[in-house]
Amino acid sequence: MPTAVAEDSRSQSHTAILIAAAIGASLNPLNSTMVAVALPALSDEFAAPASSVTLTVVTAYLVVTLIAQVPAGSVAERMGYSRALGIGRLLFLVGALAGAVAPALWAVAVARVVMAVGGSLNIPTAMALVRVAVPENRRGRAFGTLGAVLAGAAAIGPAVGAWMSSHFGWRTLFLINVPMIAASYAVQWFGGRDVQPGITRPSSTNGFDWLGSVLIGATLVLLTFATRATSPAAWWLAAAGVAGGLLLVWHERRVRSPVLRLALFVERTFVAGAGVVATQNFAMYSLLLFVTFLFSSSSGPDPQLGLAIIAMTATMAATSPVGGWLADRFGARLVVGAGGLSGMMGVVGLMQLPPSSRALAVGLRLLLVGLGLGLSTGPAQAAALRSVPAMYSGVASATVSMLRYLGAVVGTVVISYAVSDVGDAGARHRIALMAFAAAFALSAGLAAFLPPAEGGAGAPPDQPRFPNTRHASQA
Numbered sequence: 001m002p003t004a005v006a007e008d009s010r011s012q013s014h015t016a017i018l019i020a021a022a023i024g025a026s027l028n029p030l031n032s033t034m035v036a037v038a039l040p041a042l043s044d045e046f047a048a049p050a051s052s053v054t055l056t057v058v059t060a061y062l063v064v065t066l067i068a069q070v071p072a073g074s075v076a077e078r079m080g081y082s083r084a085l086g087i088g089r090l091l092f093l094v095g096a097l098a099g100a101v102a103p104a105l106w107a108v109a110v111a112r113v114v115m116a117v118g119g120s121l122n123i124p125t126a127m128a129l130v131r132v133a134v135p136e137n138r139r140g141r142a143f144g145t146l147g148a149v150l151a152g153a154a155a156i157g158p159a160v161g162a163w164m165s166s167h168f169g170w171r172t173l174f175l176i177n178v179p180m181i182a183a184s185y186a187v188q189w190f191g192g193r194d195v196q197p198g199i200t201r202p203s204s205t206n207g208f209d210w211l212g213s214v215l216i217g218a219t220l221v222l223l224t225f226a227t228r229a230t231s232p233a234a235w236w237l238a239a240a241g242v243a244g245g246l247l248l249v250w251h252e253r254r255v256r257s258p259v260l261r262l263a264l265f266v267e268r269t270f271v272a273g274a275g276v277v278a279t280q281n282f283a284m285y286s287l288l289l290f291v292t293f294l295f296s297s298s299s300g301p302d303p304q305l306g307l308a309i310i311a312m313t314a315t316m317a318a319t320s321p322v323g324g325w326l327a328d329r330f331g332a333r334l335v336v337g338a339g340g341l342s343g344m345m346g347v348v349g350l351m352q353l354p355p356s357s358r359a360l361a362v363g364l365r366l367l368l369v370g371l372g373l374g375l376s377t378g379p380a381q382a383a384a385l386r387s388v389p390a391m392y393s394g395v396a397s398a399t400v401s402m403l404r405y406l407g408a409v410v411g412t413v414v415i416s417y418a419v420s421d422v423g424d425a426g427a428r429h430r431i432a433l434m435a436f437a438a439a440f441a442l443s444a445g446l447a448a449f450l451p452p453a454e455g456g457a458g459a460p461p462d463q464p465r466f467p468n469t470r471h472a473s474q475a
Contacts, residue, residue: 017133020188021126022146024089026153028119033157038170046105056109061116066405067217068120073398074259076125088121093181099174127397131385144324144378148317155313209259212252219244227413261395272449273384274400278407279443283436286411293419295357308363312370319374327379332450336376340444343372347437383450
């Protein structure tokens with residue numbers, strides 16, 4: 001009986017830490033999309049051009065989130081994951097309160113940057129907590145649930161933002177974060193305090209890799225802005241970004257405690273799992289933006305297309321825990337492969353529809369896409385992190401999260417081309433859809449490198465292979 005009680009207590013603690021982590025992690029995607037509908041109101045209140053508002057409020061938030069992910073993962077490993085999650089939520093709270101009372105646009109921008117830094121701690125730390133705190137036989141379902149929450153938060157952001165700003169003003173978009181953060185703290189305090197706070201890696205006694213962090217940030221910023229610039233500036237920015245990346249690799253191979261573990265990228269299970277997340281995120285965010293452009297007639301897009309998009313995200317949210325459960329039973333390889341094929345079939349189905357198609361026909365195809373995303377996301381993340389020793393869960397989680405955002409950034413480039421005025425519109429749209437279908441096909445191919453079952457091919461449970469690097473002995 002005491003054993004059963006202890007087991008039940010541990011189960012409740014794992015559930016509590018998952019809920020607390022999911023709420024904390026959802027703050028970032030929710031706030032990345034929720035504020036978009038309030039840009040006109042901000043522009044009017046502060047008498048600023050729409051382009052300036054977009055740059056300072058939206059672009060800065062996304063760029064800071066992107067470049068801070070990996071350094072945040074390294075910081076989390078040093079201080080412990082529960083503590084890092086607490087600090088991330090606190091920073092987010094400070095930024096949200098500052099944004100709610102901001103007297104000028106620059107103050108809103110500063111508040112958003114603080115929120116982005118806090119969010120950068122929340123997402124990889126939440127993933128790392130699931131990795132180290134949730135039992136192995138429940139990890140796929142846990143990652144599936146976490147993936148559903150993140151996708152759902154991004155999807156409902158515009159609707160929540162539109163309703164809140166129209167009824168109570170744009171400042172409430174910042175205040176809505178306060179009860180969510182309070183709920184996350186309360187759940188963790190009352191239900192998950194006995195969960196291991198984190199595993200600090202042995203190299204935490206070495207100095208923090210500041211130069212590596214700067215190089216990661218500079219490389220990602222240069223490459224991101226290269227995708228937005230026009231020629232020839234784009235080529236110069238891209239060349240500088242590639243040079244920064246090469247310098248980063250050179251530095252990280254020599255530093256004693258690197259902020260980015262290059263060994264991750266020669267562990268095939270990690271690369272495959274992270275690659276699935278990146279390629280499918282590329283397709284998902286692109287489709288969220290592209291569907292209303294694609295299916296419009298001379299009278300404009302079907303006003304019900306928003307429901308079709310919600311059908312995709314709702315299906316993903318509903319099936320993500322199922323995908324994790326199936327992967328726990330039958331292995332990630334089969335489930336993620338099926339998910340990739342389902343997403344590809346959905347996009348191929350969209351390619352067969354004329355631009356004047358109604359929302360129902362579009363929604364049925366998007367249901368297949370949502371099913372594919374739901375089946376794949378959780379198992380791919382779980383397999384990727386399982387291939388890495390628990391002490392490196394922070395950096396590994398942050399790297400997966402960074403690649404997820406990179407996928408979305410690349411997707412915006414494809415969308416910009418698809419909706420541009422260059423060449424024939426039909427040809428541009430077909431090329432974009434072919435790129436999305438290819439992304440899902442690639443994710444299905446990457447699934448072949450994932451384990452067929454937990455404890456099957458590859459390393460034994462919680463003792464993954466991890467290749468040596470120059471300073472592996474010190475790390």
